Amino acid sequence: MVINDTESKSSIAVIGLGSMGYGMASSLVRRGYTVIGYDPSPAAVAKLMAAGGATASSPQEAAQGASVVLCVVVNSAQTDAVLFAEGGAFPVMAPGSVFVSSATMAPSDAKRLAARLAERDILYLDAPISGGAAKAAAGALTIMASGSTAAFERATHVLDAISTKVYRLGSEPGIGASVKMINQHLAGIHIAAACEAMVLASKLGLDLSTVYEVITSSAGNSWMFENRVPHILDGDYTPLSSVEIFVKDLGILQDIARAERYPAPLAAAALQMFLATSGAGMGRDDDASVARTYASLSGAPLPALKSVS
């Protein structure tokens, strides 16, 4: 892709340089964009500088003169802070510029943020992401986005640079957030189910590698089973995605379901297992650590622990 003159004149701000934000920022640098990143962690900032990006000392400084601000933080509270706290981006963003919000949050929060930005004619794209750190680094994310035609028009060149698939889900903020929550609803249950079933397999004396081979070829398979069970087999709980992510996301899901008067007993059961795993001290470990909770509760053996967070 060649960026055109208008696009190249302005900078792109990336607020939040964790594994996802860094991947998105470095993908943009590789495509020739002027990227200004911000993160409270000096190590994260140094990493982006090494990759050819510029950095700023606050979200406000990063957003100054940016046509698009990508906000890659973990929840709505952090998104609020990026915009409205001291040193926040909101006061300096130009009318007509676009705030692309990637945090997983309740649809009501996405609507609230969009309405607030509209007061100053700043466009809002509700754009949660899926794909993990490796795909972020490769510019190969999936984006579940909703927002006005104008917001899409101004942000599409940036979205295309960081993703291989952009779902345009509608013109209202909140739709992207809703679809992302449905994905997290399923993903969280599937991780907990994978752990529940594999530790039961161990309790029954089965060979876990064989069970993995059979299940991944059978109707019991899921994307998460296939992806997370190898962590259990290897005893490697180095966090690729931590237990706390699903404590957060299934927590938001429960809040939404309660507000909608919608019973979600499977999501509720899964959340309890993530909570127990975090409560036992494994919150920062890989989310496959839910298996260690089942093992602890049942006395079932697991492959030897090799690594944690």
Added chain:
Amino acid sequence: MVINDTESKSSIAVIGLGSMGYGMASSLVRRGYTVIGYDPSPAAVAKLMAAGGATASSPQEAAQGASVVLCVVVNSAQTDAVLFAEGGAFPVMAPGSVFVSSATMAPSDAKRLAARLAERDILYLDAPISGGAAKAAAGALTIMASGSTAAFERATHVLDAISTKVYRLGSEPGIGASVKMINQHLAGIHIAAACEAMVLASKLGLDLSTVYEVITSSAGNSWMFENRVPHILDGDYTPLSSVEIFVKDLGILQDIARAERYPAPLAAAALQMFLATSGAGMGRDDDASVARTYASLSGAPLPALKSVS
């Protein structure tokens, strides 16, 4: 495959001619085997005769002179009846012949049946199946089998004729049953989760076909989500696999887990939803009918009902 002289001399009995048993029997007929089937339903018997199989008036008559007896019923109680009730196969099976048991059952039941058959030197293969009616009809099942080397040696030519993959999981009866239960554990949770998430999506006002498209390309996907959600989108609950199957299988799973002192809260929550769906009168409908229970509990709309059992 060409069957050799020794194999072709004796017949193969297939007890239980439902969608799975009929598929297995007709696959064997196509491969040149002499197949004698039994089912209490005259319609099932007539269907096998039309496909070129012979039929019998009892399991005992079907098993007379058979080198391999395939038992394709739904649970251990029916398997017990096939063997030990009046007109049962046990008294007439020859020493050295093989009883291949496909019903999903607790590992302890598989061990008990194998021990009882061993009293008369009848071999036992613990051989649950996976794949559904279409794959059964095509001779393309997956078989999760355990048993003695002798049992495998005598039954392999039959297993090869009805399946594309035979997992040889060990020499002890009960291992096949255990691995099948782990698969059903996951499959049952994934069906209930798919229903829980899709009806929430409806409650949130999302377009369900779009959600299906996004999720099947995302980390929230499962084999069951991909397979069952189209039934919800089409409003078609004609049973391909009925609600009662998972009432049964998650019930067995809970019995096993309780006996093992193993907590399985996700499987327990999923079972409640299958029970509620059956209790509301949908037990014989397709298992995606769990979505109708969530809709009923929450007031969320679903695509118009087109067909049930």
